[in-house]
Amino acid sequence: MSAKNIQFTKTEIKILKYIFKHYKDRHNARQLARLLSLNHAHVNKLCNLLNQKNLLLKEEIGNSIYYKFDYDNEMALKFIEYLLSLELKEFPKWLFVLLHSLNKFKKHIKFGCVFGSSIKNSKYNDIDVLLMYDKKKSADVSKIKKEIRKSELVEKPIRYVEITEKDVQKSREEKVFYSIFSENLIFHNPSKYVGVIKCLI
Numbered sequence: 001m002s003a004k005n006i007q008f009t010k011t012e013i014k015i016l017k018y019i020f021k022h023y024k025d026r027h028n029a030r031q032l033a034r035l036l037s038l039n040h041a042h043v044n045k046l047c048n049l050l051n052q053k054n055l056l057l058k059e060e061i062g063n064s065i066y067y068k069f070d071y072d073n074e075m076a077l078k079f080i081e082y083l084l085s086l087e088l089k090e091f092p093k094w095l096f097v098l099l100h101s102l103n104k105f106k107k108h109i110k111f112g113c114v115f116g117s118s119i120k121n122s123k124y125n126d127i128d129v130l131l132m133y134d135k136k137k138s139a140d141v142s143k144i145k146k147e148i149r150k151s152e153l154v155e156k157p158i159r160y161v162e163i164t165e166k167d168v169q170k171s172r173e174e175k176v177f178y179s180i181f182s183e184n185l186i187f188h189n190p191s192k193y194v195g196v197i198k199c200l201i
Contacts, residue, residue: 011038012046013083016055020069020080021182023197028064055079071201077194084190091185094122098158101148102129102187108140109133110165111196112188115180118156126157130180132192135164165196172200 008016018036019027029044036043047067050056055076056067070076091099095118105112109131116128133141141162148154161180163171171177181200186193 009046011042012050014038015043015046016050016069016080017083019056019067020197021184023069023071023182023201024178026066027068028066032067071198077198081190081194084186084193087186087190091187092119092122095119095127098127098154099187101151101154104144104147105131105141106188108137108144109188111186111192113180113184113186113193115184119183119185124156126159127154128159128161128180130161130163130184132163132165132168168196168200 014036015032015038018032029047030040032038032047033040033043047056048058051058051067054073055070057070059066059068069080088099091114095114098114098118102112102114111130111132113130114127115130116124116126118124118127131141145158145160148158168177181197
């Protein structure tokens with residue numbers, strides 16, 4: 001990535017993060033425009049720019065051009081890791097209290113994210129949280145879950161999905177697992193998330 005290519009628009013970042021997280025899917029400009037509610041011609045232009053910046057790979061299949069993240073490019077991985085570290089600022093305001101409570105887990109987990117309807121809509125019934133940690137940390141994690149529940153600061157019930165790194169490989173083909181890992185907001189350790197995604201490719 002040359003110095004002249006280091007500037008990025010918000011839309012470029014939106015496209016890049018979407019493609020990175022949806023690591024199983026093939027993406028062309030028309031599909032991305034529909035999924036992200038963007039103009040097709042503009043998406044096409046930006047995907048080409050991201051390809052020129054060595055962040056996306058381009059593949060021609062028939063009359064269509066598909067894009068995927070360059071998971072073998074260390075600079076690209078470092079850049080997406082930085083972008084994902086900013087997701088804390090993207091949490092909707094109705095989850096601010098939750099975010100404060102989830103900070104208690106950080107010393108004991110390897111990775112954490114929020115997924116499901118609560119990250120998209122303020123009218124949700126419960127909150128889905130993924131926690132990745134070693135089994136030896138189970139007691140600490142359980143204690144914090146109990147503290148959060150007793151505090152009653154988070155009004156809606158929290159549903160936890162708890163996994164180890166080994167569980168990732170076991171669950172890699174499951175649709176629910178892919179949904180969690182592709183549609184989320186990260187509250188702890190984007191570096192681990194990037195490493196896990198790279199191992200799943």
